[in-house]
Amino acid sequence: MSSASLIIEAAAGFTAAVAGGTLPARLRVPAATVLTWGACASAAVAAVTVLQSGQPIVVNSTQILPLTGITLVLDPLGAVFVVVTAVVAVAATIYGLGYARHGLSTRTAAATLPLFVTSMLLVPAAGSVATFLWAWELMALSSLLLVLVDHRRREAARSAAQWYAVMTHIGVAAILFAFLMLSAHAGGQTFADIQAHAGGLSPAVRSAAFVLALIGFGSKAGAVPLHVWLPKAHPEAPSPASALMSGAMVSLGVYGIVRMGDGLLGGGPAWWWLAVIALGVVSALFGALHSATSTDLKRLLAYSTADNMGLVLIGVGASGLFAAEGSPALAALAMVAALLVLVNHAAFKGSLFLSAGSVQVATGTRDLDRLGGLMRRMPVSATIFMVGALAIAALPPLNGFVGEWLLFQSLLHGLAVSSTGVAVAVPIAVAALALTGGLTAAAFVKAMGIGFLGRPRSQEAARAGEVPRTMRFGAGLLAAACVVLGVAPMVVIPAIEQATLVVIPGVAEPLHGGVELELTGLRGVLSPVLLAVGLVLAVGVVVTLPRLLQVRRPQVRRPRVRRSDAWGCGRELQTARMQYTATSFAEPMQRVFNDVLRPAHDLDVSHTAESRYFIESIAYRTTIDDAVERRVYGPVIDFFRWWGGRARLLQNGSVHRYLAYGLVTLVVILVVLT
Amino acid sequence: MTDVSTALASTLVTLTQVATVAVGGPLLVGLMRKVRCRLEGRVGPPIHQPLLDLRKLFAKQRIRPDHASWIFPAAPVILVATALVIAVVSPLVTTVPTWGRDADFFAVVFLLLLGSVFLALGGLDPGTPFGGMGASRAMTIGALAEPALLVSILALSIPAQTSNLPALVRSGLDQPHLLASPSRLLALGAFVVVVLAESGRLPVDNPSTHLELTMIHEALVLEYAGADLALVTLGESMRLALLLGLLVNLFVPWGVATHPGAAWVALGVVALAGKVAAAGVAIAVFEVFTAKLRLFRLPELLAGSLVLAVVAVVTALGVG
Numbered sequence: 002m003s004s005a006s007l008i009i010e011a012a013a014g015f016t017a018a019v020a021g022g023t024l025p026a027r028l029r030v031p032a033a034t035v036l037t038w039g040a041c042a043s044a045a046v047a048a049v050t051v052l053q054s055g056q057p058i059v060v061n062s063t064q065i066l067p068l069t070g071i072t073l074v075l076d077p078l079g080a081v082f083v084v085v086t087a088v089v090a091v092a093a094t095i096y097g098l099g100y101a102r103h104g105l106s107t108r109t110a111a112a113t114l115p116l117f118v119t120s121m122l123l124v125p126a127a128g129s130v131a132t133f134l135w136a137w138e139l140m141a142l143s144s145l146l147l148v149l150v151d152h153r154r155r156e157a158a159r160s161a162a163q164w165y166a167v168m169t170h171i172g173v174a175a176i177l178f179a180f181l182m183l184s185a186h187a188g189g190q191t192f193a194d195i196q197a198h199a200g201g202l203s204p205a206v207r208s209a210a211f212v213l214a215l216i217g218f219g220s221k222a223g224a225v226p227l228h229v230w231l232p233k234a235h236p237e238a239p240s241p242a243s244a245l246m247s248g249a250m251v252s253l254g255v256y257g258i259v260r261m262g263d264g265l266l267g268g269g270p271a272w273w274w275l276a277v278i279a280l281g282v283v284s285a286l287f288g289a290l291h292s293a294t295s296t297d298l299k300r301l302l303a304y305s306t307a308d309n310m311g312l313v314l315i316g317v318g319a320s321g322l323f324a325a326e327g328s329p330a331l332a333a334l335a336m337v338a339a340l341l342v343l344v345n346h347a348a349f350k351g352s353l354f355l356s357a358g359s360v361q362v363a364t365g366t367r368d369l370d371r372l373g374g375l376m377r378r379m380p381v382s383a384t385i386f387m388v389g390a391l392a393i394a395a396l397p398p399l400n401g402f403v404g405e406w407l408l409f410q411s412l413l414h415g416l417a418v419s420s421t422g423v424a425v426a427v428p429i430a431v432a433a434l435a436l437t438g439g440l441t442a443a444a445f446v447k448a449m450g451i452g453f454l455g456r457p458r459s460q461e462a463a464r465a466g467e468v469p470r471t472m473r474f475g476a477g478l479l480a481a482a483c484v485v486l487g488v489a490p491m492v493v494i495p496a497i498e499q500a501t502l503v504v505i506p507g508v509a510e511p512l513h514g515g516v517e518l519e520l521t522g523l524r525g526v527l528s529p530v531l532l533a534v535g536l537v538l539a540v541g542v543v544v545t546l547p548r549l550l551q552v553r554r555p556q557v558r559r560p561r562v563r564r565s566d567a568w569g570c571g572r573e574l575q576t577a578r579m580q581y582t583a584t585s586f587a588e589p590m591q592r593v594f595n596d597v598l599r600p601a602h603d604l605d606v607s608h609t610a611e612s613r614y615f616i617e618s619i620a621y622r623t624t625i626d627d628a629v630e631r632r633v634y635g636p637v638i639d640f641f642r643w644w645g646g647r648a649r650l651l652q653n654g655s656v657h658r659y660l661a662y663g664l665v666t667l668v669v670i671l672v673v674l675t
Numbered sequence: 676m677t678d679v680s681t682a683l684a685s686t687l688v689t690l691t692q693v694a695t696v697a698v699g700g701p702l703l704v705g706l707m708r709k710v711r712c713r714l715e716g717r718v719g720p721p722i723h724q725p726l727l728d729l730r731k732l733f734a735k736q737r738i739r740p741d742h743a744s745w746i747f748p749a750a751p752v753i754l755v756a757t758a759l760v761i762a763v764v765s766p767l768v769t770t771v772p773t774w775g776r777d778a779d780f781f782a783v784v785f786l787l788l789l790g791s792v793f794l795a796l797g798g799l800d801p802g803t804p805f806g807g808m809g810a811s812r813a814m815t816i817g818a819l820a821e822p823a824l825l826v827s828i829l830a831l832s833i834p835a836q837t838s839n840l841p842a843l844v845r846s847g848l849d850q851p852h853l854l855a856s857p858s859r860l861l862a863l864g865a866f867v868v869v870v871l872a873e874s875g876r877l878p879v880d881n882p883s884t885h886l887e888l889t890m891i892h893e894a895l896v897l898e899y900a901g902a903d904l905a906l907v908t909l910g911e912s913m914r915l916a917l918l919l920g921l922l923v924n925l926f927v928p929w930g931v932a933t934h935p936g937a938a939w940v941a942l943g944v945v946a947l948a949g950k951v952a953a954a955g956v957a958i959a960v961f962e963v964f965t966a967k968l969r970l971f972r973l974p975e976l977l978a979g980s981l982v983l984a985v986v987a988v989v990t991a992l993g994v995g
Contacts, residue, residue: 373802374802376745391789394788394792395785396788397782405781405785406781406785409781413833417836419992424992428988431826431829434825435825435826436821439818442791443815443817443818450807455742524835532777535763535774536756540752543752547733560736563736565740566740566741567802567803567898568803568898569897580803581804581808581810585811586807586814587811589970590815593971
């Protein structure tokens with residue numbers, strides 16, 4: 002029964018792709034969507050069965066793929082990722098029903114989206130190297146096609162897709178090498194074989210495999226400095242695909258690191274995990290800083306994905322570090338924290354990307370400097386965005402807060418492990434966690450306050466209206482998940498604990514309690530329900546108490562609330578152009594972090610023809626591009642471009658010269674052979 | 676019977692604590708103003724003037740800007756509501772507040788952040804330049820203050836092995852030698868800077884000028900009027916009282932009630948009022964002799980505070 006649901010999942014997914022690619026225009030999106038739901042539902046059934054029983058589902062088939070066959074092993078660790086993917090996919094495809102005519106109704110798009118979802122459902126279920134790489138590559142290629150969907154309308158999509166294609170394949174190459182090294186030693190290519198033989202490997206081979214996997218999976222997870230594709234590809238993809246890429250696909254990078262480091266290799270020396278923490282700290286800070294200064298709504302969200310994956314990596318690294326120092330209980334706590342942050346991230350980032358897509362549909366722009374006033378023009382979408390924004394800023398009583406609390410607790414209690422690595426890494430990680438939290442709050446106050454509040458800054462924003470119902474519903478589903486996970490995290494924590502026990506066996510469950518979240522064996526309690534109820538009650542008190550206490554003065558009769566022009570220090574004429582923009586909002590932050598961000602300023606002053614004392618116009622431009630991209634990748638690209646230019650000298654289109662090359666080669670070969 | 680009386684007693688304790696903060700906050704602001712005025716050679720308004728102002732403002736009409744959405748009126752409500760929740764759970768008057776089990780320091784920090792975020796959104800909502808300016812600066816400073824705050828919490832939490840606030844205060848009472856430990860003192864330094872930044876006091880922000888361009892907080896709340904403004908003022912003064920209350924109880928815990936009972940609670944109220952008033956006077960005196968720092972010098976101050984906090988953590992680990 003349960004292995005059947007995995008097969009049904011794959012069958013439904015691939016049928017959806019075929020339906021999307023072949024059916025006539027009116028039918029293809031609904032048919033593909035319904036079939037995708039079927040795939041998600043059966044995958045979720047399989048995953049929930051695994052999580053309840055704790056027993057993996059195994060499917061072996063030698064017929065499907067020649068030479069290697071297909072091996073699917075869905076264990077609780079993979080099951081958590083399958084559930085996350087399925088939920089985000091259902092929300093994104095519901096949203097996609099309304100969004101379809103904005104670029105998702107073509108044959109290619111309708112076929113690729115289900116393929117993408119199916120491959121993401123299969124990656125965590127893969128039980129052998131061949132199956133894993135096959136699903137992984139399918140995921141990479143289908144998402145690449147989705148990035149390219151809009152390429153005719155937007156040039157930027159092509160360059161984004163190029164970056165993505167190169168980065169993802171560097172990643173695949175690294176992963177491939179890591180797996181080849183391991184399976185060559187194990188003499189088999191199933192994960193079970195590799196795991197059984199990993200203990201006997203030399204430390205050098207193990208470390209090489211781990212570092213390669215960290216590079217490969219880290220590039221998928223958007224870890225800085227391998228993140229460059231992320232802020233390009235996520236914004237250019239259609240919004241349902243962005244939500245899937247950011248909510249589900251990026252998480253699979255973390256899955257890979259956990260599966261490889263903790264699962265297949267069974268943990269490793271402390272320096273592996275210090276490297277993971279360092280990667281996490283750098284990604285979190287760099288991502289948060291760029292999201293605080295971005296003015297493109299989807300780019301802001303993409304950078305904040307790098308930031309959140311950084312937090313997850315801090316948790317994963319701390320877990321490995323504590324395990325390496327001999328404290329499996331603390332390691333389990335940190336792993337639960339990391340996975341909880343990851344699950345939460347899928348919920349809020351999904352809803353944020355979907356509602357950002359709604360803004361794009363309603364106004365035609367993602368530029369925060371041209372938005373504003375949307376809270377009154379599209380109240381539902383704006384409120385959904387706000388829930389996501391408050392959740393990602395880790396504000397109680399939403400889900401982001403619970404995740405960060407747990408991460409903080411695991412770091413705090415981890416300090417009890419006495420080792421130099423812990424004493425150095427943990428305070429830095431906490432400082433990074435805190436700075437990231439503050440920067441994220443600033444970034445999302447900006448996104449919310451500039452994008453949705455105030456006055457519209459352009460005609461398009463002023464004319465915006467609410468989006469179709471399916472789009473609001475899809476995005477709202479994930480926003481509701483943010484609230485539910487924030488108030489009742491115990492809904493998912495047992496599943497996450499099951500997943501943790503796969504990689505850190507033999508420890509007690511790190512958390513217990515129903516209404517309260519209590520750390521096992523440590524002093525740390527949080528009651529999200531109480532917090533939420535307390536806040537609601539307090540709001541009630543604040544609203545009602547002044548009214549009850551108010552002394553009525555009978556001679557004054559006037560309405561309680563008057564609407565009027567904004568005061569603005571007595572300025573009579575307030576225009577939308579006088580408001581702060583996203584650029585000006587982020588300016589202090591940008592100046593503080595000038596050395597990291599390195600913005601480019603450009604000031605053009607043109608004078609009138611008559612006299613240089615009169616200025617005709619001033620144009621000021623400031624752009625913040627990615628310093629890592631410019632400094633690290635720029636020289637590499639220049640290098641290849643230079644050699645490409647040299648190569649062009651050889652290849653000038655003249656047939657005679659090509660024949661001469663052939664002759665020379667033949668002569669050389671003959672000389673060498675004789 | 677005993678259940679009912681226990682519940683009643685704990686409710687009374689909670690109400691006492693909330694009332695102390697709600698009334699004490701404005702009084703604290705009045706006291707600090709008075710001290711500054713006297714040191715500057717002026718008579719100054721009476722200490723209870725902020726309470727009178729609140730009464731007047733609550734009776735006044737609310738004026739909402741044309742372009743504002745529901746966020747604008749919601750922001751002051753959330754600001755005060757978060758302060759109320761913190762006042763209920765924190766160990767201010769007593770180390771055994773009713774919901775003290777759930778009073779995690781980390782949660783308190785993020786509740787404060789929730790209030791700040793909504794206030795910043797409220798500042799952006801009317802679509803005027805000043806609100807945006809205030810919001811931008813307030814969020815920048817808030818973001819930079821966050822690391823020092825959380826790392827100093829980490830330093831405080833190391834000896835007690837928990838970030839539960841009542842437990843932290845109790846650990847100070849049980850092991851007084853910890854209070855004078857280098858780690859605590861360093862954490863105290865970091866914490867004081869953060870409290871000054873979070874509550875908008877000098878040298879970060881000047882609470883007594885009304886030149887909007889130089890200010891952070893005053894620019895942020897420029898559009899609020901009437902009862903909305905009353906809530907903002909009340910919320911801000913409660914937050915100041917809460918931050919100072921936590922500060923004094925963490926570093927000078929004596930006098931806080933450790934047992935239930937009317938006498939203990941009364942003693943706790945008096946001790947809290949005395950300690951917070953002393954801290955407030957100290958800050959006011961400091962403010963008279965300090966100039967406001969330029970906005971772009973603030974990162975240095977806050978980075979210095981982070982360094983203190985990190986050293987505090989390292990020292991705590993070395994000693995522990």
